[in-house]
Amino acid sequence: MLLRMSSLFLRTLREDPADAEVPSHRLLVRGGYIRRAAPGGYTYLPLGWRVYRNIERVIREEMDAMGAQEVHFPALLPREPYERTNRWTEYGDDIFTLKDRKGVDYLLGPTHEEMFTLLVKDLYSSYKDLPLWLYQIQTKFRDETRPRAGLLRGREFVMKDSYSFDVDDAGLDASYSAHRAAYIKTFDRLGLDYVIVAAMSGAMGGSRSEEFLTPAESGEDTYVRCTNCDYAANTEAVRVPAPASLAYDEVPAAHVEDTPDTPTIETLVALANSRADLRRNDRDWTAADTLKNVVIKVAHPGGKTEVVAIGVPGDREVDVKRLAAQVHPSLVEQFTETDFADNPGLVRGYIGPAALGERKPAGVRYLLDPRVVEGTRWITGANEAGRHVFDLVAGRDFVGDGTIEAAEVREGDPCPNCDSGTLVMARGIEMGHIFQLGRKFAEALDLRVLDENGKQVVVTMGSYGIGVSRAVAAIAESTHDDLGLCWPREVAPADVHLMATGKDDSVFAAAATLADELVARGLDVLYDDRRGVSPGVKFKDAELLGMPTIVVVGKGLVDGVVELRDRRSGDREDVAVDAAVDRITAACRP
């Protein structure tokens, strides 16, 4: 394939577009790969569409290679299946819904679990048909409140979603592993850096779940890695290791103290350290010695709202994302002034364990951070304004109704997987997500098969996604440099960026011949045949556009050489004209 820049539908921009902040967005627009067409919707120009199609091809090849079969659903879907799995309401405002002329409800598919489940139910009814792996590459719609960063988060985007159907848990494990392996191959081929992190299964329900994240500053997911072992997890999924219980024989009985004007942890710690009767003799009090009790409301899907208190060490904030992931699909709501007024037993700023718990008068469920183990001693609220209780010992003086992973995760926290490592934090772009759905959808939609004993069993499912359009941006994000884009070979819109510099007809003739010969070898060539464009412009464009190999036909021609450059390394070499085709082809087919 030969693309001539003199006629290619392309305009590169000398300056950064004002509305683009992250590098991938900036460079894709500047390089003439995409243009914004709607809020959260982008048009692919010829070069961008070639990248997109290459990514799609790699994904399709790997899915086919693992034995998954491609199907294709409509994007416009009926309401009923989503009603039956509760997701019509669970997804809520995030789905685009519409009515036809008769007033019947439809949605634009945000994901297709229901449809796949029903399709399999429609055709299969025996364990002999399983396992079955189906996938599609489809445009998805989500009414994101805030699309951002070009292709990274759109309201219309393309996703490869696949689904596995198995008769038992062992089968699901095998299907999951097969997908995991295929994803590793896929992302390797795409030239993407990635880490595989433990994840929450989110809106899907189910159990085991991992995300493939591409490390990037502009990423929206925060994850942790261990400095010592191979543990990695989305912060939402981090499990805090519970320390061993402590002996508390020596701890004096709990005592309530007047601590006026101490509504915050800082003021409380400062006061405790400044008063001789409260000061510790071994060391200063720190925020970590206090137990902070945060009250929130949890809105359950049925419409019921529950008040919940969360006890965390006072040196840590409650991480709203982690909390939301824990209570999903219920929603976290703020506990407002009005709510405090309605619950006189909860004294703002001075809430303590004595008032909390399902069996206490307020009836507030009390969930504790895993660090609050038996024997830990705390300063915490005494449920009266201006009073705190000291030496309150967990297990002796109070117990919670359970534990919850809601406290923030911090750099340097101990690794939950090994003894010596600590956690470091980083940001990444979610490129793929695999998870074991289990039987939630099959049960809701009644997908069953007969097993070998002739008994009806509910099918167990897995669900596996790759953001295809997002990958365009993620690859740009993880491979660009100061000069511009820098595509991996497998996804680049062309193998070679061939430019003719100068004004001599002989240069253009030689370049045109070379272009034809490279195409005859099966390479895709982007040929800058523009006349009257200065060399500087052509070099800048070549660097911005980011083909992996750049060939310059110009002043070297009188000496019988052309210049071969590697876009990524910047390496240059002069190649004799009559050896150029072989040398360039070899460079493009390492």
Add this chain to the structure above:
RNA sequence: CGGGGUGUAGCGCAGUUUGGCAGCGCGCUGCGUUCGGGACGCAGAGGUCGUGGGUUCAAAUCCCGCCACCCCGACCA
């Protein structure tokens, strides 16, 4: 949804404070020069100043409403 910012030619911006001919750079068209690192001269084309209303002799500029975009937060496979 909350906070902040921005909408003027294809792109980047000035002009708005203090109402008075709609400007600059890049890009685009024509002619000429230049040709290995975003060249130059001359001559051009291109704008409902986001949008609807209001004030005024007169509105890009002042007032009110709306819309869109960007950033932070909330939300989110």
